[in-house]
Amino acid sequence: MADDEGRPEPVVRATGLGKRYGDFTAVDGIDFEIRPGEAFGFLGPNGAGKSSTMRMVGCVSPRTAGHLEVFGLDPSVDGSTIRARLGVVPQDDTLDIGLNVRENLIVYARFFGIARAEAARRADELLDFIQLGDRARDPVEPLSGGMKRRLTIARALVNRPDLVLLDEPTTGLDPQARHLLWERLYRLKQRGATLVLTTHYMDEAEQLCDRLVIMDGGRIADEGSPRQLIERHCPRDVVELRFTDGDRLAEAATTMAGAGHHIEPLPDRLLVYADDGERVVDQVEAVGVHPTGSLVRRSTLEDVFLRLTGRSLVEA
Amino acid sequence: MTATESRTGRGSGGARRAPGVRGRLSSVARLAMPGATGRARHVTVRNALAARSNYGPLATGLVEPFFYLLSIGVGVGALVGEVVDDGVSYDYTTFVAPAMLAAAAMNGAISESTFNIFAKLRWDRLYDALIATPLTPSDVALGELLFAQLRGTLYSAVFLVTMTALGLVPSWWAVLAVPAATLIGVAFSAAGLSAVTWFRAWEDSEAVIGVQVVLFLFSATFYPLSVYPEPLQWVARLSPLYHGSALCRDLILGRPAWSDVGHVAFLVVMAVVGLRVAAHRFTVLLYDEGGGEAHAPR
């Protein structure tokens, strides 16, 4: 399927998509398109509306405004058909505590109509992948938080989904498990699956996402590839000036006003955004500000995030 | 609506259902229950797996008949002696036992569908996981009902065997009392599944016990309907347990009548209406409330 200009049909298309809970608007008319085979991220502070959006795409939460299509189908009409092709990792684990680890995978597979023998085969393969093979017959409840998370992720892959929705998938995972998951997601993508994820880890977003949106207060603040967003919102360098004393930091912020593009005061340090960080460091010396430490680094997605989600910025 | 449902019935990840008994059963289920996709049995199997480690309820369910029959046989039966119904005189225990079978089916169905489901609806995250798959809230409700009836049917069979052993079953028609008890169970489960969606707290379940007692007392279980004063007879005719006990009694005493068709019809209507309400309520509850019914995913 392709549109008039030969681009493939988007896997998800939302226009003016909104979600109200009673009088409260959690998602306030957002537009986005997710293309087949891409990894698409939702970033945003707590309460931005990321999970609400994911649940609408996952066809478990009816939209209250706008238009939504998943695989070209309307969730309010063909929810079950859409869900058959989804893998869902919800923000909170919803494992079945009445079943053991392996049964959690097998029974879930059966919900998708996968034959019993095939379900058992996939369960064992996935248990290997999440390194819980030795816990296969254990109850779920006593697993550690990270193990439960891994099981939830495995469960989402049991139906070989075309679209995987991952709501903060790596929260609670140790670094090794995180990297294993990244690698697995990467392989899934190679195979043609489309990934949608939310995360509070900017390195994860930079690693995994081809494109992302930054949400704030139910709206989309901006959209693009990590590189595009950084170029659009931040100069090349960031100078971090550390202070142990809050008063000295405030004083320095006033003195430094005008240096670089803008200044972001954090509790323990000043971030000075500039095209040329080295020059800012020289300026610091010249105006007689003496931080306890200074560091020049490249702008990252984290800086874009701070910039876009309403942290008070001292504009240069 | 039906066109949509037959489409939602098959997911790409799912094996195609073989046409046959199973396929036809699920079409029937879809008719009775909007939004069902024919996958409810997987919920039933899930429950059976989860129940494996918990034999307690099963054991109580199986010994219950002895207590019911013992209490009326030894207790009340000894006091009353004979009772005349439809011009025929019956030993009191023989007369009352079929109604006990019906009442046991009712009580089992009500407690399975209210107490057990309340916790699942309000506290467990289980249903959240189920509805993220091709299953719909209607499938979940139907699957729970099927599971409760699997148990209920087993209990009723044991009940009937116990009655036979005690010499309380004079007719071969009694074999049909097992499906009749299952029908009673389905009707009350459907009603219970609907009711439980409105419960706010455990305390609400006490109202259920009240309803059980009232039904028990006003359903011509202990006496023939003709013993009741005329207005009370009409009250009894509104009670589903009356229709259930009358049906079981006619079958077990070997005196089937045209009125039994009416009793069956009453229970079938109650089951169908109950299921539809339950499906609707599960949909409202499991998908985010306040989300506007118009866009509820199926």
Ligand SMILES: Nc1ncnc2c1ncn2[C@@H]1O[C@H](COP(=O)(O)OP(=O)(O)OP(=O)(O)O)[C@@H](O)[C@H]1O
């Ligand atoms: N079922 C609900 N009923 C009422 N309000 C809700 C419900 N779910 C979410 N909200 C509200 O909607 C807003 C957005 O919530 P959402 O979970 O989408 O945020 P989020 O971006 O995922 O945040 P986080 O990073 O903390 O997970 C919040 O203010 C939240 O309180």
Ligand SMILES: [Mg+2]
């Ligand atoms: Mg969230």
